[in-house]
Amino acid sequence: MRELTITEKVKKTLQLEKTGYIPVIPTASAFVANQCSYSPKEYEQNPEVFALANVEVRKKFGYDANAVGCFQGVVEEMGKGLIDKSGKVSVNGERTVLKEKDIEKLHAYNIDECESLRIMMEKVRFLKQMDPDCPVMAIADNPSMSAAAMMDGANFYVSLIKNKKFVREVTELLMEPIAQSVARLVEAGCDIVWLPMPTLGGTCMSKKHYVESCLPYNKQFIEKIRKTGAKIILHTCGNWNDRFDVASKEGADALHVSEADLETLKKEYGKKIALMGQVPAAFTMLMKSAEEVYQESLQQCLTAAEGGGFILSADCGLPGNTPPENMRAMIRAAREAERILGDRC
Ligand SMILES: [Zn+2]
Structure with missing residues (x-):
């Protein structure tokens, strides 16, 4: 059987289906501007450069x-x-x-x-x-x-x-x-x-x-x-x-x-609607160490991804100067949670 595309995995997650995969989707426009190989002016003004930069950074980190x-x-x-x-x-x-x-x-x-x-x-x-x-x-x-x-x-x-x-x-x-x-x-x-x-x-x-x-x-x-x-x-x-x-x-x-009790949300609404979030964008993604980002991200996946229907993300737009190792740590946490949860996610 062919592997699902990222779009298919994300759509299935939004339909509350289990795929064994936990998508990671940051709202990353500012982060991309910081991490890409183009000038801020080109990034802002040229739609083709905007797309090239987004694809470059997305592929480099592996988000979805x-x-x-x-x-x-x-x-x-x-x-x-x-x-x-x-x-x-x-x-x-x-x-x-x-x-x-x-x-x-x-x-x-x-x-x-x-x-x-x-x-x-x-x-x-x-x-x-x-x-x-x-x-x-x-x-x-x-x-x-x-x-x-x-x-x-x-x-x-x-x-x-x-x-x-x-x-x-x-x-x-x-x-x-x-x-x-x-x-x-x-x-x-x-x-x-x-x-x-x-x-x-x-x-x-x-x-x-x-x-x-x-x-x-x-x-x-x-x-x-x-x-x-x-x-x-x-x-x-x-x-x-x-x-x-x-x-x-x-x-x-x-x-x-953001600022929600994921465990309660999952229990009360998790069978009707998918959930996305909620690693604090400023206080964790921007300011904490990669290890702390990893632990918080992993914990959230283990709390909300069982049964499917969870996308890991920051709780708001990702700050531009988020350390790249923190973005990597977030994605690593999703992969580890998939390993732990197996076909339960
Ligand atoms: Zn927000």
């Missing part, structure tokens, strides 16, 4: 996906050129909708003219061409994250309490354009959509407000993305311990967690 993003092009296109909260002409569209009547000033989104989307699609295509057996994971801000960026964080949070209609209006306006853009990324070859939600967690808003004003849109959005055939990973950034019950039912294939 190439990440591209984060897509924020809808906010950018709709709000650029408007005056933002600080009184400047906006280039990224952020903080341009402070009052309900600001909505009228927004530009219509023309998907074919979105430069960020065009560049990201190019990166996805190059990655797929250069590293065809490996999944491409596109990072994108979902409608609630985008609404918070467009409305300005503080204004978004106050409106969750005082003017829910305003939050709803902006989020609904962004839904279809973002979903269509992500669908284009999938058409270009992206296998996994990774949705970070750093400002929607327990550190930033109550569960009540999350359930009221974000959850319904997350579900709608995920349902639209599912139709494209891509796998979906929800990155519950920060402390989500009070809301994993709802997050696990939003329709994603996996929860990428």
Whole structure:
């Protein structure tokens, strides 16, 4: 029997199937920039170099996906050129909708003219061409994250309490354009959509407000993305311990967690949704020794990989200056856990 490709192994893991393999997927764009043999300027500006660099570093270390993003092009296109909260002409569209009547000033989104989307699609295509057996994971801000960026964080949070209609209006306006853009990324070859939600967690808003004003849109959005055939990973950034019950039912294939109790999560939700995480990106990956990275990574695999459905990762984006031996130690730990767990993972 032929060996499964990396993409097949990762997809099976996200479908909660055992493969005997524990994928390791860091969100490694900054790390790649540091480790590759290209200049930061080329890496940033040339999509082909971006892909070459990602494939070079991925193969050198042996992790299991190439990440591209984060897509924020809808906010950018709709709000650029408007005056933002600080009184400047906006280039990224952020903080341009402070009052309900600001909505009228927004530009219509023309998907074919979105430069960020065009560049990201190019990166996805190059990655797929250069590293065809490996999944491409596109990072994108979902409608609630985008609404918070467009409305300005503080204004978004106050409106969750005082003017829910305003939050709803902006989020609904962004839904279809973002979903269509992500669908284009999938058409270009992206296998996994990774949705970070750093400002929607327990550190930033109550569960009540999350359930009221974000959850319904997350579900709608995920349902639209599912139709494209891509796998979906929800990155519950920060402390989500009070809301994993709802997050696990939003329709994603996996929860990428941080600051969670993996053992409890695995017990409560492990048969319904895959888990990903959660070696602390800064405190362990960046700051501890390779041996400590190895031990923490191994422990997490042994806690969460039994029965399948676990991807080893840092708990957030991997810092650029993570020591290369720490990345190697993380991957070594996955291989050791596979040896220990055998056909139980
Ligand atoms: Zn994060």
